[in-house]
Amino acid sequence: MLRGIGMTDIGDLFASIPDELKLKDKLDLPDPKTEFEVMDALSAAAEQNKIFKSCFRGAGAYRHFIPxxxxxxxxxxxxxxxxxxxxxxxxxxxxxxxxxxxxxxxxxxxxxxxxxxxxxxxxxxxxxxxxxxxxxxxxxxxxxxxxxxxxxxxxxxxxxxxxxxxxxxxxxxxxxxxxxxxxxxxxxxxxxxxxxxxxxxxxxxxxxxxxxxxxxxxxxxxxxxxxxxxxxxxxxxxxxxxxxxxxxxxxxxxxxxxxxxxxxxxxxxxxxxxxxxxxxxxxxxxxxxxxxxxxxxxxxxxxxxxxxxxxxxxxxxxxxxxxYCAALGKEGLCEVASQCHTKAVYAAEKICSVDGFKMKFDGFFFNEFVTTCPADTGAVMKALESKDILGGLPVKIDGEDCILWCVTEVNTAQEIELLKNVLEEAVK
Amino acid sequence: MSELIFDKSRSGRRCTAIPKCGLDEAAIPPEFKRSEKASLPEVAEVDLTRHYVNLSRKAYGVDNGFYPLGSCTMKYNPKVDEDAAELRGFNDIHPLQPSYTVQGALYAMDTLTKYLCEITGMDALTLQPAAGAHGEFTALSLIKAYLLDHGETKRDKLIVPDSAHGTNPASAAMCGFTVINVPSTPEGLVDIELLKNAVGDDTAALMLTNPNTAGKFDINIKEIADIIHGAGGLLYYDGANLNAVMGIVRPGDMGFDAVHLNLHKTFATPHGGGGPGSGPVGCKSILAPYLPGYTVKKDADGKFVFDRAEKTIGMMRSFYGNFLVCIKALSYIMTLGAEGIREAAENAVLNANYLMEKLKDTYDVPFKGTCMHEFVMCLEGLKKETGITASDVAKELIDMGIHPPTMYFPLIVHEALMLEPTETESRETLDNAVEALKKIYVMAHETPDILKAAPKTTPIGRPDETTAVRHPVLRA
The missing domain is CATH 3.40.640.10 (Type I PLP-dependent aspartate aminotransferase-like (Major domain))
Structure with missing residues (x-):
């Protein structure tokens, strides 16, 4: 193809670039990898990330079921x-x-x-x-x-x-x-x-x-x-x-x-x-x-x-x-929304049944809510993590340590029960 | 036959079921409740599947055929990159998880950042911008913050060559800059004399694509950089055309202070019918203190943690960027390695020159000499002779199974067709396109009516765009 355009060296194509600007050496990048090696390396990186079995964290990113x-x-x-x-x-x-x-x-x-x-x-x-x-x-x-x-x-x-x-x-x-x-x-x-x-x-x-x-x-x-x-x-x-x-x-x-x-x-x-x-x-x-x-x-x-x-x-x-909207459909999306709300209300009750946890605000909420936290939020999160639960997001409101919880349709009543039990242990 | 999914809806029909709640439903108080359910489709899974599979058959991607869309770098998107981005360890992690639980994700971000800095010759980089134009806006925001921080309050002019992508002046305007358009020389390069006249103590920056949209590397780049820096301004590199020179010359070495990249062009992540892309912004150390979002660093224990730049301009969007797109680009760079990156650029330029060489005796190529990764053909003469426009040629190409080149751009060429074959196309594919374009040239003279009536093989003929604007119908 080079000969077809009257050139002999691939470098001739770049003659318009001033020589003093051109890279003298190869880029400092690793050697090429095969598909097998790339997947091996990236799978290893992916495995270093923890996938929580239960997630009660939202704050702008939400775990839902995807058909x-x-x-x-x-x-x-x-x-x-x-x-x-x-x-x-x-x-x-x-x-x-x-x-x-x-x-x-x-x-x-x-x-x-x-x-x-x-x-x-x-x-x-x-x-x-x-x-x-x-x-x-x-x-x-x-x-x-x-x-x-x-x-x-x-x-x-x-x-x-x-x-x-x-x-x-x-x-x-x-x-x-x-x-x-x-x-x-x-x-x-x-x-x-x-x-x-x-x-x-x-x-x-x-x-x-x-x-x-x-x-x-x-x-x-x-x-x-x-x-x-x-x-x-x-x-x-x-x-x-x-x-x-x-x-x-x-x-x-x-x-x-x-x-x-x-x-x-x-x-x-x-x-x-x-x-x-x-x-x-x-x-x-x-x-x-x-x-x-x-x-x-x-x-x-x-x-x-x-x-x-x-x-x-x-x-x-x-x-x-x-x-997604067509797969869930007119009724299905309502069910998802209704379960988000219902389970959030249930979770709020369960969490607030633990000594020292109280609703921070009294207004109507959908599927996220803020509670106070009677213990160090970091320690509470660690306790939840040991049970494979990503807890709500620790937030400071008016100087008070609080937790912003999120519940969606994928959270089960059993998970919420476990959450409550872990919280009870954590603040004992 | 263009029934919408909404037309296929039948009351009571269902696709996905979700597990039973198992709790008594908590009611929504009437004052907060919507009066009617949203009119979403009610369809069975088989009908849903057929609907979108059939629509996909009315779409055309790189996987369908040749796509020489100039300035869009429609190279093949390797499948391993998709698999990497589908790994569950990258997909099912919350962006607000503690950093010690997402070390693999931070490692990937850190590694990609380093690779992109090396390829561009920059000192620091943010992965946050979601697309090229977002990257432009981000980089110009950095430049503005830098200038204001250095007491340069009068620098409100942004110089943009008239060959620039439309996003350049639009991004400049979003940053409150006044755009000064500088005409190009007949060779398609920045007019040095006009540039000298345009700069002054009110110059904030120059936005430049190099190679530019005429497919030319601006040989005067050092002088251009000196003129801008001499006047106290900064240089911004629109990375849309980086594919031509990666591994050969770096924006940082040309004198640029900031650059945006299009991972969805240069680094082979798919375009998705218009996104998601990713538009990382790299910069020299002087701009690093202003970078947006979160950057990754290692703490004393060697663990990756998020950090914020000291004088950050803030957030350009939520979280850390189009993370999964970044994983695809990382996979791509790992596959190519240093040699492969350079080879990709060489073959992209070789393919463009091969195509140009084979076509230049048939079509008018206004910018002579070797091109970079793309070139422009001017069909003004053909239009005068035969009445056939760039658009007519493009529509006939569709009937020949080829996606048309970019039409009517750059604006400095009339009846322009801009071709960018990319490095992933074989000689046979290029020869086939040459044959098609030559055949169309003959048809323009002998059977122009066929071209004017094209395309004939598509689900629709040419749409009435005027009515679409005058009487907008924007939903069912």
Missing amino acids: SVVKRLVSREEFVTAYTPYQAEMSQGVLQTIFEYQTTVCALTGMDVSNAGVYDGAQAAAEAVKMYKDKKRQKTVVSAAVRPMTLETIATYCNSAGTSLVVVPTKNGVTDIDALKAALDGDAASFYFEQPNYYGLVENAAEIIDAVHAAGAKAIMGCEPVSLALLKTPAEYGADAAVGEAQPLGMPLSFGGPYLGFMAVKTSDMRKLPGRIVGKTADDDGRDAYVLTLQAREQHIRREKASSSICSNEALCALTATI
Whole structure:
């Protein structure tokens, strides 16, 4: 092939690179390995990670049951090895699945329009906040009861853009409405809160959204998608945007990623959405056709005037969420949600039956809740670990050592009983 | 025939059952309860499976055929990488587990970080960004934090060549920078004189892809770096095209201060129909104190622990990045080793030049001489002669079983087709593509109507995109 292009040495191809810049030596990397050796080495690394039999930790990443059909279908090579569907005619399969994903998100949130997804829940919140800033309103207001990493992500995005961020304090674990009203001045573009919030509590979303709208700002509700099967939707509350982390919909914990951020808005705001959106149209013969649409918002058309720079997103994760929702179905997802809540209520009772453990807050919670801890949280966690249980996340609230617990449908009543017994032993 | 999964729903039909709860149901108080159940599909497993298997047959990936999509590096994705990422020890671990229970995961992150620093010539790196554009935004945020920390409050201009990817100016705008577009020379390189005029005491940084989107290595890179650094600005390397030069020349040695990588391009992790990707950002030591998220280090006992940079810009997203994608890239680099990394770049460039050489007498290749991993063809002349556009050629390629090249990019070339064959394609595949493109050239002159009516072999013909925008239908 070299001779075919009139060259004799492979180095001739790189003649345009100044010699003084070229690497003199080989890269300092190990020698090539065979497939067998690679799997051997990486299996050994994987085995150094502890997989807990029982997990009572959530705080932004949740262990749920994932049906076999989800992984099998998502692993189809045609989906896995495709690029972003720029050529609609040969990408109808990918485009239709994104359209189905958008429909799924709209069904869960009750909102009008969904995009094709963004990187994760925290970044979805940051993108939503960015979406509502304009020349007049530059300030972002966020509840202190959101997941810390989400708050930090929003802060980074605001910092880089050079806009201000105000955090509204909590009262009894939920957003302090009076403080919120005080923070909402004429500069406030939006208010971001989570439902359920970081402590697992359900916020008074109706009152929050009324206050936000009264101040002329936009209300962005961060939602946990499984809870949406049962809880009042952002649309029912009148939120302007619904965002969230879709990892619970069929994605393994996988040490934090890849996950999927979902974003949905009212029709009036659809042209503000970042990222890909798929629309339905027809071809010349009138056949249904799906295409990437409303692209005038995007970076490859608008460059510095684009609504966001996002290009690649998490398409395969969006497919995962779509298939998961279809596999569980209308009734199945409600059952998952109901078991999460029922078992969490049961676990809260059991944990609080142990001397010294008390509910930190008294509000209604979904499947996460905070208790106090009468002993050193580190020692409690160690005791649980010895029984193959990953305990709740130790958190400090108002200077007090507490534990943020999470229960899902995969936790059994027996596990919860064992949890209680270990706690009893640990604080004796 | 494009029934949605929702159209196949029948009341009461079920796929997955979950074990019985065994406890009395705790009711949701009416004031917190949604009024109607979400209208999710109700389907049996067999129907669900057939639906998505049939949709997959209407998709086209690298595993289906040749995919010379310029600037996207659609190389083959080795299957062992997928198996590595499916290991249960990587999948069923919680991101907030104590670090002593996830030593294998931290080892993998640390090892990949070191390998990527070596390949790019950088001192430090974050795996947190989820994709290329996210990496750009991250790197520019680092640069902004560095400048502000050094009292450089007036540096608000970001210089971007007009051949740049659209994500560059968009990411710059997200960081509040004003974008200064610098035109390219007829050879597709940065115009040094125009660059000199553009820099000043308000220059924050230059964003550059090298080799650039014209498929050219900018031979003036040292001078460009000197001009920017001389003016007090920093250099940012868009790593989208790193595949051409890895193991041969490093961004760090060219004078760049920060770089983002696309693991889903250069390091063979699959694109997934648009993600998940991964966009690590590497930097020189001056920017390291500002890195986002969590970095891995060893403590006094030699155990891996998470650390935060001293003046971190914060989080770009939750947790530590697209971890499983990082595992795939690690598996890839382990397979190739030092020799393989260099060989991949050499063969990518060889394949591109072979393809260009065979096509340049048929199609106009505006940027002469040896190309890097990709090259651009200009179809403006063909359009004037025959009325056939770059898009018409692309659609006919689909009928010939080949994924079209990138169309209408870079913006500096009219009627552009940008081809990047990658190193994983055989000579036979390239010869077949040459034959197809030559045949299309003849058809453009003899039977243009066939090209205008293409594609014919796909489930649909050309869609009406105007109606899609005017009357958006965005869900069922």
